[in-house]
Amino acid sequence: MEVNNIAQKRILSDRVTEVLICPKCKGGVLVTPDSILCKICRQRYPVIKGIPSLLCELTDKERDQLVIHENVFSGKKLRFYNRYMSNAFLTLIHNDYVSVIINKRLDANKLVLDIGCGSGNVGKKIINSGAHLISMDIALNAVSEARNALGNSGKDFIQSSVLRIPIEDSAVDVIIGHFILHHIDDIKKAVSEIRRVLTPDGYMVFVEPTERLTWLELWLDFFKIIHPKGPRKSIFTKVRMSMVCY
Numbered sequence: 001m002e003v004n005n006i007a008q009k010r011i012l013s014d015r016v017t018e019v020l021i022c023p024k025c026k027g028g029v030l031v032t033p034d035s036i037l038c039k040i041c042r043q044r045y046p047v048i049k050g051i052p053s054l055l056c057e058l059t060d061k062e063r064d065q066l067v068i069h070e071n072v073f074s075g076k077k078l079r080f081y082n083r084y085m086s087n088a089f090l091t092l093i094h095n096d097y098v099s100v101i102i103n104k105r106l107d108a109n110k111l112v113l114d115i116g117c118g119s120g121n122v123g124k125k126i127i128n129s130g131a132h133l134i135s136m137d138i139a140l141n142a143v144s145e146a147r148n149a150l151g152n153s154g155k156d157f158i159q160s161s162v163l164r165i166p167i168e169d170s171a172v173d174v175i176i177g178h179f180i181l182h183h184i185d186d187i188k189k190a191v192s193e194i195r196r197v198l199t200p201d202g203y204m205v206f207v208e209p210t211e212r213l214t215w216l217e218l219w220l221d222f223f224k225i226i227h228p229k230g231p232r233k234s235i236f237t238k239v240r241m242s243m244v245c246y
């Protein structure tokens, strides 16, 4: 009975516990069911709804993104987001770019980090490969939704910023991100963090809007009709879908 209670309280797998570090000082951490304690700087991070909340020293832009995305992944807005993410075009993108990863070298030994996991739409494709998935997002509501969608078994869920990834160097085989980088104001720091946590032969795959993205502009026009107080103009002005593989 006691063993069951301990198992239920586990918040991270052994595999991810081994590579978890303090996002502030990159020191080793002590993981307990209630909090994560840095052994070096003594920063204590809470566990909220069973999810380690490893946020620290957020930039102003990150604070804005946090408020926006906690809101997006709650209540009515979440239902709207999920409808939008399940449309045919995005499903095609998910299938195409995730298949690039799966066809290359994903298997049960690989550790995959989904940055800006949202409600787990990309993660759903990854777990079919058997790879060990870490779903990470700056918004706790998003991580919580991803966990609802993917289930706990053999996966990990953390709230964190991409500017301070709480994972030690050279630990992750593949990093994926879907419409994430354009939300970040310090791309150099984000890429430097991504490179730090990737294994030497690891790789990252991002899908990002760039110069022009007609379907999204059309979608936003439609959005304005059904929701007059919605975005007045496309935030993706002059954008085009692109896939970035390194």
Ligand SMILES: [Zn+2]
Pocket: 022, 023, 024, 025, 026, 027, 038, 039, 040, 041, 042, 043
């Ligand atoms: Zn620390």
